[in-house]
Amino acid sequence: MSFSPLDSALYGPMFTTPDMTALFRDDAQLARMLQVEVALARVQARLGLIAEQAAEQIAASALTFSVDLQRLQPGLLRDGVPVPALLGEWRAQLPEPARTALHRGATTQDIVDTALVLTLRDAHALLDAELHALMTVMAALAQRHRHTVMAGRTHSQQAVPVTFGLKVAGWLAPLVRHAGRLHELRPRLLVLQFGGAAGTLSALNGDGLRVASALAGELALAEALMPWHTQRDALAELAGWLSLVTGGLGKVGQDLLLLAQSEVAEVTEGARGGSSTMPQKSNPVQSELLVAAARMNATLLPALHHALVQEHERGTHGWQLEWLTLPQMLGLTAGALTRARHLLEDLNVNTAHMQATLDASRGLMLAEAYTFALTPLIGRADAARRVQEAVQAVLHRQAPTLQDALGGQDGIPASLPRLNEVDVLGASGELIDRVTAALDALQRQAG
Structure with a gap:
């Protein structure tokens, strides 16, 4: 097993998705850094701060520049970040005036953080699409079972009758709110980082804010109120959102685990896990993975809160804490959303067993x-x-x-009156309709 199962060729597909994995490959991250450097050169040429020829040479070189990871490793171990070694390799292949113009006025953290933001923009799109796909599946399942009566349970004991559709609506409602939260988070998250050595942009001699504004436009990012080298709240907010989403999906998994117990058997997973020695077993593996992702993200989340404690104008260790945790949280969330969708699409709802529980x-x-x-x-x-x-x-x-x-x-x-379970379902149907209507409104608003 690798240090992280998400990076394992064997275990990785259990916990994340190929699309999210691709965003965080080394070559993808380095390509984002080159993209930021090219954009910086272009806007500085447009503003007359470097020669147009230099910007053209930098952009052309980026298309053919082959990054040798092995050659970068000694510099990375020395500097703690790949950018200085990357720039050294790149400058060796550039003619003048591009060699001098490259990276003008920026600092390493500007490049790494902005490259991360570009990655998070793509991750945001992946998560948003998968979240909406899952919510659509949940809404259909809730409506399909709006009249499927089952035992409602409180403190794990049978309480009053509910419908399975209402239970599914209870899974869906938090996700509708999380989709709204993700939309609200976007403008705070997708923000350019550009501040120079200590956040003053002093190396650009009064042109720093013009360059920052133009660079934000070139990369289609929001312009920061000020450089956020040691202001990491947006990343911590994203981590909180990731934990909220997987927590909600963990609740789905936990409910399904309980309903799938042999003595209950009110649901079974479509893709049933088997045992090496007990052929009678049908293990709810997909539900287990939802719970595991929820608990792991809840465990990782405090690290992003610890990373908020930064020193002066540029921090020390908080950056590395983000590297160690945030990609894992994104990977786990992508995997949980996709797994939950497949699980609910194939879920077997045993209405006969639900009725038998009521009768018993x-x-x-x-x-x-x-x-x-x-x-x-x-x-x-x-x-x-x-x-x-x-x-x-x-x-x-x-x-x-x-x-x-x-x-x-x-x-x-x-x-x-002689009552039966159908007589006491209260506002179950109306509540299902309210949740699915909220989803419809959200999706119409999203276009």
Whole structure:
């Protein structure tokens, strides 16, 4: 196993997606750094700060410049970042005036952070698309099972009847909010980093803000209020969002794990995991992975909060904490979204077992409803006492069902209705419609 399973050829596909993995490959990251350097040269040429010929030479060289990772490693170990060694290799292949013009007025962190932001823009698009695809699947599943009655459970005990559609709507509602949060986060996250050595842009002799504004436009990024070398709140906010999303999906996985237990068997995964020695088993592996991703992101999140503690105008170790954690969190979130979608698309909902669970309760899940039904007839206190006595009679096998136990009591009015589970679903249907309508509105707004 590799240091991180996400980087493993064997384990990686369990936890992340090829598209997210591709964004964080070494060659992709270095290509982003070259992209930022080319954009910087172009805007400085446009502003008359370097020769047009220099910008053209830098742009042309970037198309053919082959980065040798092995040659960069000694410089990376020495400098702690790849940019100085990268620039040394690149300058050796550039003629004048491009050699002098390259990287003018920038600092290493400007290039690395802006390259990260460009990567996060692509990651944002991947996550947004997969989130909306999953929500569409959930909405369809909720509507398909809006009338599928099952046991509602509180404190892991059977409580009152609900519908499976309402349960799915409960999974969907937080994701609708998370989609809104991602949209709100975008302008705070996709922001240029350009400040020079200590965030003053002093190397550009009064032209720093003009260069920063033009560079932001060239890269289609927002212009920063000021350089954010040691202001890492947007990255921490993204990490919080990633943990929220995988936490919501972990709740889906946890529910499915419980419903898939052999004694319950109200759902089964379409792609069932097997055992090497017990052929009767159908392991809910996909649900397990959702829970694992949620717990891992919750474990990684504090590292991004620790990385907020930075020193003066340029930090020391906080940067490395981000490198060690944020890509993992993005990879886990992409994998969890895709896995959840496939899981719910193929989920087997065993409505017969759901009904069998209701039948086996012998009407006890109607206890609350009968208390309310009896209250206007005999008063609240007497109704609660009568229903409690009837519950005990059922539990002690003195009556086959709650309805029979109540019917056998003296003083129970003949006008008491005989209830069933469908009668006590409350606003379940309306709540499902409200959640799916909120998703429809969100998707219309997104275009």
